Amino acid sequence: MDESAYIAALLEDAHNDLPLVWGRGIHSIFIGGGTPSLFSPEAIDRLLSGLRALLPVFPSCEITLEANPGSADAAHFRGYRDAGVNRLSIGIQSFDDEQLRALGRIHDRQAALAAVDAARQAGFDNLNLDVMFALPGQSLAGALADLDQAMALQPEHLSHYQLTLEPNTLFHKYPPEPPDDDRVIDMQERCLERLDAAGYQHYEVSAHARSDSLRCRHNLNYWRFGDYLGLGAGAHGKITLPAEQGILRRIRLRHPQRYLNARGAERISEERALTAPDRVFEFMLNALRLNEGFEPALFEQRTGLPLHSIQPLLDRARTRELLETEDGHIRPTELGRRFLNDLQAEFLEPELHVTAPGQVVPDTRFD
Secondary structure, eight states: OOHHHHHHHHHHHHHHTGGGSTTOEEEEEEEOSSOGGGSOHHHHHHHHHHHHHHSOEEEEEEEEEEEOTTSOOHHHHHHHHHHTOOEEEEEEEOSOHHHHHHTTOSOOHHHHHHHHHHHHHTTOOOEEEEEEESOTTOOHHHHHHHHHHHHHTOOSEEEEEEOOOOTTSHHHHSOOOOOOHHHHHHHHHHHHHHHHHTTOEEEETTEEESSGGGSOHHHHHHHTTOOBOOOSTTOEEEEEETTTTEEEEEEEOSSHHHHHHSOGGGGEEEEEEOOHHHHHHHHHHHHTTBTTOBOHHHHHHHHOOOGGGGHHHHHHHHHTTSEEEETTEEEEOHHHHHTHHHHHHTTSSOOOSOSSOOOOOOOSEEO
16 A cells, blocks of 8 residues: 555545534544554654644644554654654554464564564653453463563553454454453453552553553543544544534545545545434443543533433443442442443433433544
């Protein structure tokens, strides 16, 4: 794929979406999906420079780039840093070579260690590592060994999550035998204990940070039902439209070549306005992933719905001991965090007392 053409397409998307976000500034940029570290530093510099020319980018903007240990080196990392990237997210997944081969990863343990070292040498002081657990055939000792190795590298942030079988993947078509539920729960609990003992704050289902300031701001905006532009093949976006009192969701064409061959609005494969039930479910789907939950005012601001419209659903979740209110936040209980899918499902098809959303208020910032 021609990287120059792809960067030009991303900036064209951003230009076309400007009328949706006039007067607003960017507080985070996340360059992810696929393998962004295959792009040259010059291409990333053109992208970020182009975005700055189109929209106000706050000086404190968090700019993250996802990197695969098998497709980046020290020179690339230095170039990304010079271009303005200030946070790297490295997809380690495991430090076990056998597991990496089973996952179809192109890197091995040594490449993973070298990638972290190269990132530090390039000057990155905000580093996330992705590490999985509950891999096929994985023992508790194996899961703990992966986590211990990750923590030994002292990243500022760790994304520690259970392997899931994504649609349209080889694993989904030919699913491996996962560890049984008891072993998965044991892995999760023991790993959480080690993360806590090492000083990592568990603030979201799979996210752990060394301090509040090192939480992923981009993902926090997403989990709090904030707005974001989605640029590129397969990108999803969500924008609040105050004048219309609406919330717009867009999805771009998924296949990269089809995306490049299209122009303007042709690149949008789906566009819809969120209904009141959509807003409730999408807000809860994301906000309930946060251990601290959410404040009632945020629900009303982001959805345009009064909290009392979902009171029966909240009461039912509390009766099931999945939800609680503490320090002004509505949040999952320990049981609710363990059975998060069940808690989220409580809000899947809500019978609302109102059918027309009220005023929605966008943040002045977006991603």
